[in-house]
Amino acid sequence: MSDKVYIFDTTLRDGEQVPGCQLNTIEKIEVALALEELGVDVLEAGFPISSPGDFNSVVEVSKVITNPTICALTRAVQKDIEVAADALKFAKRGRIHTGIGSSDIHIINKLHTTREKILEKAAWATKFARNFVDDVEFFCEDAGRADLAFLAKMVETVIANGATVVNIPDTTGYCLPDQYHEKIKYLMNNVPNIDKAILSCHCHNDLGMATANSIAGLRAGARQVEVTMNGIGERAGNTSLEEVAMVIRSHQQELNLYTDINIKKIYPTSRLITRLMRMPVQPNKAIVGRNAFSHSSGIHQDGVLKNRENYEIIDPHDVGVPESLIVLTARSGRAALKHRLEKIGFPMEKEELDEMYTRFLDLADTKKEVYDEDLLEMLGHSKDNRIYQLESLEVSSTDKESIANVSLVKNEQRFSSEARGNGPVDAMIKAIDNIVGQQVKLEEYLVQAITGGSNDVGKVHIQVSHDGVFHYGFGSDTNIVLASAKAYIDALNKI
Ligand code: KIV
Numbered sequence: 001m002s003d004k005v006y007i008f009d010t011t012l013r014d015g016e017q018v019p020g021c022q023l024n025t026i027e028k029i030e031v032a033l034a035l036e037e038l039g040v041d042v043l044e045a046g047f048p049i050s051s052p053g054d055f056n057s058v059v060e061v062s063k064v065i066t067n068p069t070i071c072a073l074t075r076a077v078q079k080d081i082e083v084a085a086d087a088l089k090f091a092k093r094g095r096i097h098t099g100i101g102s103s104d105i106h107i108i109n110k111l112h113t114t115r116e117k118i119l120e121k122a123a124w125a126t127k128f129a130r131n132f133v134d135d136v137e138f139f140c141e142d143a144g145r146a147d148l149a150f151l152a153k154m155v156e157t158v159i160a161n162g163a164t165v166v167n168i169p170d171t172t173g174y175c176l177p178d179q180y181h182e183k184i185k186y187l188m189n190n191v192p193n194i195d196k197a198i199l200s201c202h203c204h205n206d207l208g209m210a211t212a213n214s215i216a217g218l219r220a221g222a223r224q225v226e227v228t229m230n231g232i233g234e235r236a237g238n239t240s241l242e243e244v245a246m247v248i249r250s251h252q253q254e255l256n257l258y259t260d261i262n263i264k265k266i267y268p269t270s271r272l273i274t275r276l277m278r279m280p281v282q283p284n285k286a287i288v289g290r291n292a293f294s295h296s297s298g299i300h301q302d303g304v305l306k307n308r309e310n311y312e313i314i315d316p317h318d319v320g321v322p323e324s325l326i327v328l329t330a331r332s333g334r335a336a337l338k339h340r341l342e343k344i345g346f347p348m349e350k351e352e353l354d355e356m357y358t359r360f361l362d363l364a365d366t367k368k369e370v371y372d373e374d375l376l377e378m379l380g381h382s383k384d385n386r387i388y389q390l391e392s393l394e395v396s397s398t399d400k401e402s403i404a405n406v407s408l409v410k411n412e413q414r415f416s417s418e419a420r421g422n423g424p425v426d427a428m429i430k431a432i433d434n435i436v437g438q439q440v441k442l443e444e445y446l447v448q449a450i451t452g453g454s455n456d457v458g459k460v461h462i463q464v465s466h467d468g469v470f471h472y473g474f475g476s477d478t479n480i481v482l483a484s485a486k487a488y489i490d491a492l493n494k495i
C-alpha cells in the first residue's frame with residue numbers, strides 16, 4: 001500500500017509575498033477555486049494579522065472552498081492567533097499555522113531570547129491555537145539550520161501540546177538533500193510522540209534544491225509537502241507544486257507514494273497564476289515552462305517523431321499542455337521538416353523532400369525559427385495572399401483610456417479599424433479583432449525585456465485559442481505595443 005502525501009499549497013501566502021505578485025480578493029478566490037480543482041489538500045490563504053486585505057481574503061476564500069482545509073498563518077503571538085481564528089470562522093475545515101524560530105541564529109539574532117523561552121512559547125502558542133481549531137500546524141522556522149537535538153525537543157513539545165502537523169522549514173534554502181533527509185529521519189526516530197502528528201517539508205529554493213530536498217524529506221517519512229504553483233515565493237522561491245506532483249507520479253513505484261493532484265489541471269492552473277500574478281515562468285522551467293516540451297535539435301526531433309518517449313518522460317497531454325512543439329531551426333533535420341510539411345498539408349518524400357530541405361536550410365541560416373508561413377511561401381503559397389500583415393499602428397493614451405488605429409493588409413487589400421481600450425495593448429488588440437472578426441481568446445500575454453534598460457527590445461509571447469486549439473505568436477521591438485501587435489498577428493496567422 002502506498003502512502004498519501006498531503007499537498008499543502010502556499011501560493012496565496014508564501015507565493016503572494018513576492019513583490020509585484022499581490023492579488024486582490026477576487027483574484028485570490030479565482031486562484032483558490034483553481035487550486036481546489038487541482039486537488040490540493042490544504043490551502044494556505046494568508047496571514048490574517050498582516051493586513052485587512054489578507055484577513056478579508058482568508059474570510060472570502062473560506063466561504064467558497066469546500067474540500068481543502070483552509071489554513072491561516074500566525075506568529076506565536078496571542079493577537080495573531082485570535083485574528084486568524086476569526087478569519088477562519090467560515091472555513092468548513094480550518095487550520096491555524098503558528099510557529100517560531102528554531103535555529104540559534106534566529107533565537108539569538110532575531111528573537112533575542114533563549115532556547116528555553118522558545119520552547120515555552122511554542123508550547124503556549126500551540127495550546128492556545130487548539131482553543132479555536134482542532135487542526136494546528138506548528139512551524140519551526142529555520143529548522144534547516146537548527147540544532148537537531150533542540151529541534152527534536154521542540155517537535156516533541158508542540159506535539160504534546162496538540163500540534164497535528166509539524167512543519168520543518170528550510171527557510172533559507174540552505175540544506176543539501178541528504179542533510180534534509182537526515183533531519184527528517186532523525187525526528188522520525190527520536191521524537192517519542194511522532195506517531196501523533198505528520199511532519200511537513202517546507203523548502204525554499206535558494207540553492208535550487210527545494211524540490212530535491214522536499215522529496216528527500218518525504219523519503220525519510222514526512223507526509224506533507226508545502227509548495228507553490230510555478231515555484232513562486234520569497235527570493236528564489238518555494239518548492240514547486242508541479243515538480244513534486246510529477247516526481248511522485250513518475251517514480252510512484254520506487255517512492256511508494258501518491259498525491260491527489262489532478263495532473264491534467266497543472267498547466268491551466270500554472271497559466272492562470274502566471275497571468276493573475278504577472279509573474280512570467282522561465283521558458284526552461286520543468287513541467288510548465290514554454291520549452292518544457294519543445295524540441296529543437298535534429299537528433300531529438302527525429303527521436304520524438306519516431307516515439308515520443310525517446311526524449312519525453314512525461315506526456316504533455318497528461319499535465320494539460322496542448323502538445324509537444326517541434327521548433328524548426330537550422331538544427332532541424334529532414335524528419336522534423338517532413339512532419340511539419342505534413343501538418344500544413346504538403347506531404348513530401350525522397351527527392352522532393354531533399355530539395356525542400358536544402359531550401360529550408362538556406363532560409364533557416366538567416367532566421368532563428370522557420371514558421372509555417374515561411375514554408376508556405378517557399379512552396380509558392382505567398383504569405384502575402386494568405387495572411388494579415390501589419391501596415392500601420394497608431395496609439396494614443398491618457399491615464400484613463402487608449403485609442404488604437406490599426407491597418408492590416410491581406411490579399412493586397414487594406415483594412416483599418418479604430419478601437420478604445422483600458423491601455424494601448426488592449427486597444428490595439430480590439431482594433432485587430434474588429435478587422436479579423438475571428439472568435440479568438442487571448443490565453444496568455446507575456447512581455448519580457450532582454451537587458452533591462454529603458455531602450456531595451458521587448459519580446460512578446462502570445463497564446464490564443466480558437467476552437468479549442470492553441471496557437472502561439474511572437475514579436476519583438478523597442479516599442480512594446482508594436483511588438484505586441486506583431487505577436488498577436490503572428491498568432492492569428494497561424495489559425
Ligand atoms: O519559510 C518559512 O519558514 C515559512 C514559515 C512561515 C512557514 O514560510
Ligand code: ZN
Nearest residue numbers: 014169171202
Ligand atoms: Zn517559506
